[in-house]
Amino acid sequence: MIAFALEIGVGALMLLVFIATLVARGDDRRWVGWLAAAGTLALTLLALPLSPAPAQLGGAFVQDGLALFAKRLFLAATFIGLLGGLSLPGRPFLRRAGEYHILVLASLLGMLVLASARDLVLLFVAFELMSIPLYILAGFAKREAGAVEAALKFFLVGSVSSAVMAYGLSFVYGAVRTTSLAGVAKAMPDGDGLLILGLLAVFGGFGFKIAAFPFHMWVPDTYEAAPTPFVAWLSVTPKAAGFVALFRVYFEGMGTAVSFWVPVAAGLATLTIVAGNLMALPQQNAKRLLAYSGIAHIGYMLVGFAATSASGTAMVLFYLVAYVFGNMGAFLVVEAVARSEGSEHLAAFRGLAQRSPLLALAMLLFLLSLGGIPFVAGFWAKLYVFWAAATAGLYWLVLLGALLTVVALFYYLIVAKRMYIEAPPATTRVPLEPMLALAVLLCALGVVILGVYPKPLVMAALRVAAPLF
Amino acid sequence: MMARAAFLVIAGIAVAAALALVLRRNTVHGALFLVVNLGCVAALYLMLGAIFLAAAQIIVYAGAIMVLFVFAIMVLIPGKEETGPDPRRTWRLLAAPLGGALLLELILLVVGRTAAPAPTGAAPSDNVAAIGRLLFTDYLLPFELTSVLLLAAMVGVLLLARSREGSAEPQGAGPEASVRGSAKPQGSEPEASLR
Amino acid sequence: MSVPPAVSMFIAAFILLNAIVGVVTYITLLERKFAARMQSRIGPYYVGWPHGWLQPIADAVKLMIKEDIVPAPADRAVYNLAPLVFLVPCMLVFATIPFAPGLGVADLNIGVLFFLAVSALEIVGLFMGGWGSNNKYALLSAMRAVNQIISYDLPFIFAALVPVLLTGSMQMSAIVGAQHGLAGWFVLYPVIGQLAFVAYLIAALAAENRVPFDILEAESELIAGFRVEYSGMKFALIQLGEYAHMLGTSFLGALLFLGGWLGPGPAWLGPIWFLLKAVFVFLILTWVRWSFVRIRVDQILAISWKLLLPATVVLLLATGFVVAAGGGRGL
Numbered sequence: 001m002i003a004f005a006l007e008i009g010v011g012a013l014m015l016l017v018f019i020a021t022l023v024a025r026g027d028d029r030r031w032v033g034w035l036a037a038a039g040t041l042a043l044t045l046l047a048l049p050l051s052p053a054p055a056q057l058g059g060a061f062v063q064d065g066l067a068l069f070a071k072r073l074f075l076a077a078t079f080i081g082l083l084g085g086l087s088l089p090g091r092p093f094l095r096r097a098g099e100y101h102i103l104v105l106a107s108l109l110g111m112l113v114l115a116s117a118r119d120l121v122l123l124f125v126a127f128e129l130m131s132i133p134l135y136i137l138a139g140f141a142k143r144e145a146g147a148v149e150a151a152l153k154f155f156l157v158g159s160v161s162s163a164v165m166a167y168g169l170s171f172v173y174g175a176v177r178t179t180s181l182a183g184v185a186k187a188m189p190d191g192d193g194l195l196i197l198g199l200l201a202v203f204g205g206f207g208f209k210i211a212a213f214p215f216h217m218w219v220p221d222t223y224e225a226a227p228t229p230f231v232a233w234l235s236v237t238p239k240a241a242g243f244v245a246l247f248r249v250y251f252e253g254m255g256t257a258v259s260f261w262v263p264v265a266a267g268l269a270t271l272t273i274v275a276g277n278l279m280a281l282p283q284q285n286a287k288r289l290l291a292y293s294g295i296a297h298i299g300y301m302l303v304g305f306a307a308t309s310a311s312g313t314a315m316v317l318f319y320l321v322a323y324v325f326g327n328m329g330a331f332l333v334v335e336a337v338a339r340s341e342g343s344e345h346l347a348a349f350r351g352l353a354q355r356s357p358l359l360a361l362a363m364l365l366f367l368l369s370l371g372g373i374p375f376v377a378g379f380w381a382k383l384y385v386f387w388a389a390a391t392a393g394l395y396w397l398v399l400l401g402a403l404l405t406v407v408a409l410f411y412y413l414i415v416a417k418r419m420y421i422e423a424p425p426a427t428t429r430v431p432l433e434p435m436l437a438l439a440v441l442l443c444a445l446g447v448v449i450l451g452v453y454p455k456p457l458v459m460a461a462l463r464v465a466a467p468l469f
Numbered sequence: 470m471m472a473r474a475a476f477l478v479i480a481g482i483a484v485a486a487a488l489a490l491v492l493r494r495n496t497v498h499g500a501l502f503l504v505v506n507l508g509c510v511a512a513l514y515l516m517l518g519a520i521f522l523a524a525a526q527i528i529v530y531a532g533a534i535m536v537l538f539v540f541a542i543m544v545l546i547p548g549k550e551e552t553g554p555d556p557r558r559t560w561r562l563l564a565a566p567l568g569g570a571l572l573l574e575l576i577l578l579v580v581g582r583t584a585a586p587a588p589t590g591a592a593p594s595d596n597v598a599a600i601g602r603l604l605f606t607d608y609l610l611p612f613e614l615t616s617v618l619l620l621a622a623m624v625g626v627l628l629l630a631r632s633r634e635g636s637a638e639p640q641g642a643g644p645e646a647s648v649r650g651s652a653k654p655q656g657s658e659p660e661a662s663l664r
Numbered sequence: 665m666s667v668p669p670a671v672s673m674f675i676a677a678f679i680l681l682n683a684i685v686g687v688v689t690y691i692t693l694l695e696r697k698f699a700a701r702m703q704s705r706i707g708p709y710y711v712g713w714p715h716g717w718l719q720p721i722a723d724a725v726k727l728m729i730k731e732d733i734v735p736a737p738a739d740r741a742v743y744n745l746a747p748l749v750f751l752v753p754c755m756l757v758f759a760t761i762p763f764a765p766g767l768g769v770a771d772l773n774i775g776v777l778f779f780l781a782v783s784a785l786e787i788v789g790l791f792m793g794g795w796g797s798n799n800k801y802a803l804l805s806a807m808r809a810v811n812q813i814i815s816y817d818l819p820f821i822f823a824a825l826v827p828v829l830l831t832g833s834m835q836m837s838a839i840v841g842a843q844h845g846l847a848g849w850f851v852l853y854p855v856i857g858q859l860a861f862v863a864y865l866i867a868a869l870a871a872e873n874r875v876p877f878d879i880l881e882a883e884s885e886l887i888a889g890f891r892v893e894y895s896g897m898k899f900a901l902i903q904l905g906e907y908a909h910m911l912g913t914s915f916l917g918a919l920l921f922l923g924g925w926l927g928p929g930p931a932w933l934g935p936i937w938f939l940l941k942a943v944f945v946f947l948i949l950t951w952v953r954w955s956f957v958r959i960r961v962d963q964i965l966a967i968s969w970k971l972l973l974p975a976t977v978v979l980l981l982a983t984g985f986v987v988a989a990g991g992g993r994g995l
Contacts, residue, residue: 011617014617018620018624057606057607057608057609057610058607060607060608060610061610096628099624099625099627099628102621102624103621103624103625106617106618106620106621107621109614109617110614110618113610113614119611121608121611122610122611122614125611125614125615125618126611126614128618129614129617129618129621132618132621132622132625133621133625135625136621136622136624136625136628136629139629140628142629151629193574193577193578194578194579194582197574197575197578
């Protein structure tokens, strides 16, 4: 039972929120959100002392180091995301707060199981449980222009990717006659064509979920139209869950057969880095900018994936943590500014440093982290990933990544320039809800601490990644 | 020999129905061809001895889900069952070589493959008790997760399909709003019931 | 001399099919006589002496020689196929019903599930007829049917699963086998049995689209519903399918709740008992039909989703508890 503690906890929390929503009266039901946030915090704290447990359900569910690492990350990120969304104004968030949190928790449950899934059936079900609430949440503010379009795009692309994935999984099953990932790993070295075709199709499905380049179409529109605190969460946690699942399916127990995935991952990484960064350049909307830059970050993580080594995997895990804090923080600042200025355009950030120096400083930290400047988390993340890729001999990929990092710095610094150099349109402070401020503060702390003292996390990541190979 | 012939006939019908589903402009005809296709798949399950699966396939897909499809088509496309010419036809034609390549690859892979041994430890396919036991032991977690998924989908459908919240929402009254409101359940209903 | 199983099965199916058609034809006469008696009329009287016993034959002949009309704007292929698509599942439901030990086409392990699966297909033919006619009344009727049938499918299945759960098997002969004894019939099972039987009857009425749930052929609003454009042989096929399905549901009800072929007397009386019980269930349904008024659409949906579905779910759960506590009649 102890192996399922977190999943049971999230499930129970979800049901509690469900019941609270049913009994709630009145128009302002945001207190339900406090319940969800407090519960998530409690579960995060509960997750910290947990230790790995033996595999359950005939090996389908495994609570190993990787799973625990990922689950702590998901829970912490969800807590920050919920904090940011607690004070959302607007009628749907007042009246439908319960539904919002039920869906977030359902998706979180899917992610938690996904991190532990070592069986194709469980993997697929967990993937769907993670994705379907996200489609609904993307259309949550359905009265607002574009929200339905965004949700529909997300839904259509997402369900096509699920179909591709299920199609691939059927080939995998046909080739190896078992749904256990251990069986798949055992059959992989034989180089069965059907198995490889199936795994490639599954890779395509994963590509949609983590929004790698040719599968990224939904990202900018969905991010732009959906509520920002939700997007902050959407832009990091499902991606992290996708990467953990990628490690499980393509690395765990494969032995030397992993080298097959190097060209696939390296090619995808190249495309994603180039396309993400170049498309981010002309963006004038802060959320679209972050959306495209997020695609580029997925590319960097794929570089670490392409290294197909324990250190590469560990570095991707570290990158994920850094990305969670940096990207969520940036989105939450965008939310704060947009709520005050009524616009997500980059012009809304003009002179932010004079109006709200602390908020501007936090944004600067996040941008620097995303850009990869020393002494914030993102720097180490990029450095480690490149180092792992170089160790694996992928020098050209490293070179390309480093080149495009400069491009990325350019567009991040444009935002910084707007905040610090341009004159503000007004001199009033940007009002900041306390909970949103707390969420931004947590992200900033994460970015700074990981930037100054990354060693413990790197060691932990190395420890959990080692058993995969 | 008999089984092989029967398989070829059923599989042929299934493929033909699937093609017709994709190629026909008339959405209702498409839905009916989908019923044929799903029925053929159920027949293939029967040939494999998976009687329970075949019956479940018919109840869930050919019965319930198709009914919802048809209902959505009738409600959402009143009097316009024919869809017009495809606006992105040339783009979509690019899919043909890709699909062709995949088909070729599959044929190359499948031809000359020897049948692998049957999976070990599989339950007798028509033994409901054995299937149930498996569902509540080894596959308990996916089974329970599916129920959470259905709950979330149900909450979502109510959230998105509810056309008006109270009455004090002026922008919810326009025809555009009602179109937008109704566009979503089409997406989420089949999704919800598919799982 | 032994007959290959495929041939013997074919012969069995052929005999069964004809028997069913015969019974169904006379079921209509029974219903008309029964309705007439309830309304203090006589009913069909003149064709065949005594009491118009040739009336069904006359009706059949009349329908067969009538002109076959296809409306000009109809979707011809769909319109013409609909009666067949409707009839086939209605006939197929009889495939797994054993009429006595060993007397049936196929006594599948999942017999009840097969019955439910096949009768779920009925809606496809119904929809094809309503849509293919290209007539607004027919289309409205088809939409109502779709609405109603998805609403009542689940309570029907849940109610039918109560005896299955008590028996621990979906095989029809096993379910009958579990009902031996004086109070063995599942309808006599304390509390659960009666509730399940009532739920079964209500859901069956709705699934058969009979009054009080006949909104899809409400004469005063929709003329004759989805079959308004049909005439001649096609109309006959639809009628035949409808009554066959009705009879099939009655047989299933008799089998699940009334002990099937079990009864006093020698074994060869079994099929007779079974037929009598099925006719009894049929008469209950007919009795309701001729006594109640039609319910509104929203009321029909509300009854299903707000009352019948939760009630049957709770019932099924309760049955589960009873079985877990050792109250089942498992093998």
